[in-house]
Amino acid sequence: xxxxxxxxxxxxxxxxxxxxxxxxxxxxxxxxxxxxxxxxxxxxxxxxxxxxxxxxxxxxxxxxxxxxxxxxxxxxxxxxxxxxxxxxxxxxxxxxxxxxxxxxxxxxxxxxxxxxxxxxxxxxxxxxxxxxxxxxxxxxxxxxxxxxxxxxxxxxxxxxxxxxxxxxxxxxxxxxxxxxxxxxxxxxxxxxxxxxxxxxxxxxxxxxxxxxxxxxxxxxxxxxxxxxxxxxxxxxxxxxxxxxxxxxxxxxxxxxxxxxxxxxxxxxxxxxxxxxxxxxxxxxxxxxxxxxxxxxxxxxxxxxxxxxxxxxxxxxxxxxxxxxx
DNA sequence: TCGGGAATAT
DNA sequence: GATATTCCCG
Numbered sequence: 001x002x003x004x005x006x007x008x009x010x011x012x013x014x015x016x017x018x019x020x021x022x023x024x025x026x027x028x029x030x031x032x033x034x035x036x037x038x039x040x041x042x043x044x045x046x047x048x049x050x051x052x053x054x055x056x057x058x059x060x061x062x063x064x065x066x067x068x069x070x071x072x073x074x075x076x077x078x079x080x081x082x083x084x085x086x087x088x089x090x091x092x093x094x095x096x097x098x099x100x101x102x103x104x105x106x107x108x109x110x111x112x113x114x115x116x117x118x119x120x121x122x123x124x125x126x127x128x129x130x131x132x133x134x135x136x137x138x139x140x141x142x143x144x145x146x147x148x149x150x151x152x153x154x155x156x157x158x159x160x161x162x163x164x165x166x167x168x169x170x171x172x173x174x175x176x177x178x179x180x181x182x183x184x185x186x187x188x189x190x191x192x193x194x195x196x197x198x199x200x201x202x203x204x205x206x207x208x209x210x211x212x213x214x215x216x217x218x219x220x221x222x223x224x225x226x227x228x229x230x231x232x233x234x235x236x237x238x239x240x241x242x243x244x245x246x247x248x249x250x251x252x253x254x255x256x257x258x259x260x261x262x263x264x265x266x267x268x269x270x271x272x273x274x275x276x277x278x279x280x281x282x283x284x285x286x287x288x289x290x291x292x293x294x295x296x297x298x299x300x301x302x303x304x305x306x307x308x309x310x311x312x313x314x315x316x317x318x319x320x321x322x323x324x325x
Numbered sequence: 326t327c328g329g330g331a332a333t334a335t
Numbered sequence: 336g337a338t339a340t341t342c343c344c345g
Binding site: 100102103104105142143146147150 | 338339340341
Binding site for chain 1: 327328329330331335
């Protein structure tokens with residue numbers, strides 16, 4: 001109750017998937033339809049035959065060709081020109097006219113979302129800023145807006161049902177949100193600590209326009225500063241949401257994130273160390289005063305591209321599916 | 326254009 | 336039925 005801030009914050013970092021976990025995914029984040037359209041064989045992660053057999057109705061074989069052979073073509077197209085960001089170049093992107101697949105909000109992705117909102121503050125927690133702070137490649141404002149809407153409803157509901165905590169019935173709806181700890185101030189949009197902590201907030205270098213990012217970061221920094229919260233230590237890990245079809249105005253996709261390690265952004269290289277050092281200090285100081293039931297969050301990331309194909313052959317894209325059931 | 330909410334679609 | 340997308344309005 002009291003160490004919520006530090007607690008959740010500390011755990012937050014640990015729960016974050018390592019870049020290695022994300023990179024491979026981002027590479028194979030080609031939507032099935034897209035792959036099929038181009039006759040591309042997606043990398044076969046034949047390591048975990050996790051069959052999520054729901055109930056097959058009278059639906060045709062919507063299942064993807066499990067013959068996801070090796071990633072023959074890395075789909076160089078994906079790296080077409082994302083990094084450049086300037087999409088005005090009118091590239092010859094193939095899947096330009098295709099529609100985006102439904103974005104599946106995995107617990108990890110949601111966590112990222114919550115973190116962003118937490119650091120931004122309720123007031124600044126608007127779709128755009130959240131999206132920018134999340135630095136999720138492929139995430140659109142609409143995605144965030146929609147999710148934010150749902151999340152707010154969830155928060156509201158929680159306030160109403162504050163009584164009776166026990167083994168009540170938690171709809172699957174809550175499951176996702178419950179996945180991430182809800183910051184205290186989320187439920188109490190009353191006052192916000194005015195304590196300010198100086199700290200160089202890190203800029204999540206994404207494929208987005210740096211200008212926007214700067215704005216977002218500034219907002220985040222301001223929010224954090226006025227919220228006495230620790231700086232958004234959004235490491236440079238970039239999360240790729242997916243390779244959708246067409247890059248529109250804000251559709252910068254397929255930008256190969258910092259492969260290997262995080263040290264990608266030059267301007268942040270130095271910050272990284274100092275910030276890391278700080279963190280180490282904090283950890284040492286805190287040293288986990290109490291570890292009641294801290295499960296090891298890391299190590300549950302399974303690569304999975306297909307999921308939630310319940311209704312029919314719908315192209316869905318999942319980021320980091322969790323096997324936490 | 327953006328943010329928020331409701332409607333619609335899958 | 337649930338979820339994300341889309342439309343509409345401030």
